[in-house]
Amino acid sequence: MALKVRRxxxxxxxxxxxxxxxxxxxxxxxxxxxxIPANNTHQSVKNEKECLLCxxxxxxxxxxxxxxxxxxxxFNCHGKQ
Ligand code: HEC
Ligand code: HEC
Numbered sequence: 109m110a111l112k113v114r115r116x117x118x119x120x121x122x123x124x125x126x127x128x129x130x131x132x133x134x135x136x137x138x139x140x141x142x143x144i145p146a147n148n149t150h151q152s153v154k155n156e157k158e159c160l161l162c163x164x165x166x167x168x169x170x171x172x173x174x175x176x177x178x179x180x181x182x183f184n185c186h187g188k189q
Contacts, residue, residue, distance in 0.1 A: 139187070146189035156182045 144150050153159060159182050162168050177185075 141185050141187070143189045144182075144186045150188075156180060 149162075157180070160167065160180075163171050165171075179185075
């Protein structure tokens with residue numbers, strides 16, 4: 109039983125490949141969120157836990173109330189400059 113690849117199957121595979129690549133190239137939210145400033149304060153922070161030293165409600169620059177999330181994975185939304 110020979111395995112024949114039909115032309116239409118090949119086109120389908122190519123089409124799906126194009127869709128995957130297209131979605132991967134869409135702008136991700138991380139591009140539009142405020143960037144982590146490129147100053148000394150921020151360059152030296154490597155661990156997300158340290159962010160909250162300053163950005164918790166007791167810190168010197170608390171997150172605004174409207175900050176949409178209590179998630180701690182800052183780097184997933186805030187890119188480095
Ligand atoms: C030592 C205190 C300190 C630490 C630690 C710190 N920040 Fe900041 N952050 C500040 C201050 C002060 C500002 C506002 C002034 C400025 O631009 O530096 C700021 C500003 C920001 C801004 C930009 C806000 C805007 O209006 O554009 C983002 C985003 C940010 N910080 C994210 C982080 C993240 C993520 C971390 C952890 C990797 C972090 N910060 C760690 C003090 C800190
Ligand atoms: C789910 C995505 C997401 C996560 C996770 C996240 N942020 Fe944000 N953050 C945003 C968005 C979007 C904004 C801009 C909209 C706004 O100001 O509410 C923002 C705004 C900020 C600002 C700027 C506030 C200002 O004065 O303009 C700072 C500082 C900040 N985030 C720090 C952090 C820190 C520190 C963490 C981790 C503890 C964190 N963020 C986690 C999405 C996120």
